[in-house]
Amino acid sequence: MEQRVRDLPGWQDLIRDRFVALDIRPGDGPGVRGRVRSHAVGPLGVADVRSVAQTFRRTSGLIARHGEDRLQVGLVRAGVVQLDQDGREARVAPGSFVVYDTTRPFRWTMAGDWRMDVFTWPRDAVPVDPRRLPALTALPVREGASALVAKAALTELIRTGPVAGAEGRLLADRVAELVLAAVGLHAPSDLLRQVLDFIELRLDDPTLCPAVIARACHLSLRSLHRLFADHPRSLARWIRYRRLERARAELTAFPERPIAVLAARYCFSEPTVFARAFRDEYGCSPRDFRHGTQGRVPGAQRTRGVSPGA
Missing domain, CATH: 2.60.120.10 (Jelly Rolls)
Structure with a gap:
């Protein structure tokens, strides 16, 4: 056609x-x-x-x-x-x-x-x-x-x-x-993939930190941070980004769930900290995103520098 x-x-x-x-x-x-x-x-x-x-x-x-x-x-x-x-x-x-x-x-x-x-x-x-x-x-x-x-x-x-x-x-x-x-073949190394998978399974764990990740993956802290040298985001920014992504998905999947509950679940110290991080990443507040009333077009803030269906 x-x-x-x-x-x-x-x-x-x-x-x-x-x-x-x-x-x-x-x-x-x-x-x-x-x-x-x-x-x-x-x-x-x-x-x-x-x-x-x-x-x-x-x-x-x-x-x-x-x-x-x-x-x-x-x-x-x-x-x-x-x-x-x-x-x-x-x-x-x-x-x-x-x-x-x-x-x-x-x-x-x-x-x-x-x-x-x-x-x-x-x-x-x-x-x-x-x-x-x-x-x-x-x-x-x-x-x-x-x-x-x-x-x-x-x-x-x-x-x-x-x-x-x-x-x-x-x-x-x-x-x-x-x-x-x-x-x-162009994706992150197996070792980096192991680290990313470990992070993904523990996004709601408040104890998740570089020391815990390094110990679980049998790496030194220096080696762990070196893995992220060519990654688009640093280790800390990647953890925050993935937590925001998970929370963003749940904002619409569970519309009755309070935003404060999502903020706590994904380890943000308080709802205002979560809202600020969400706005920095997507260009709108969690509440506006949930109700589809975003102001400007959201776009991820990138660590460096800083998609058609056709």
Whole structure:
């Protein structure tokens, strides 16, 4: 199926229909126009997308209002594009692909005309632990045998057209495995993964601190902090970020739960400290986020420097 539009409202509707709800801001050109050619391979949505300069934002407010639990892969064919998610800023060159997750804020920035193949899986159809996904997003992959095999498989899905039934489901599963295996080679080391997993399981533990983590993972404090030298956030900022992310999810999942209870559960000394940290990270208060009345577009504050469904 191919659809073309020549105005911003039509483009927003098309992107929401084919992918997920996004906030779209035009670039410096005369307006927004675009084309989407799409088909399905089992549960996997496959699309060839072309358009002009613009910014796509998946905000906390859109996530709260629309849900849409998807894992997406963008294979850039042409243009200068950048994906920001989970504290990383990734320039994605033509010929590279990158994973992004619609359950957390992201931003795609397109500097001019661009073309990208977009692959959209329902998250429950992807063979990956959701706790591992923040380590796999915004990591451009282009070189190496695994990347070349995965890219060839993605390209063939564009060329092949619709595939239904058991064969479509099998193809969608196998291609997801290939992509995640290739991206996983660029993810944090096994030792860092062990530390991140330990942290993830103890976000509601008030005794969680560098000394406890180092002792449990059989590391010196110096070695522990060295693991985070190339990480987008320091150890302390990562713990705070993951606690905020967990609390943010529970704000909408459990609307009757008092904000003060969430603040205490995730080890903030008092609700005002939690509210200040939440606003610093997402650009709105916990209460405004829960009720969908954010002021400005939320975006994570990044440790360094400081996402489309298309």
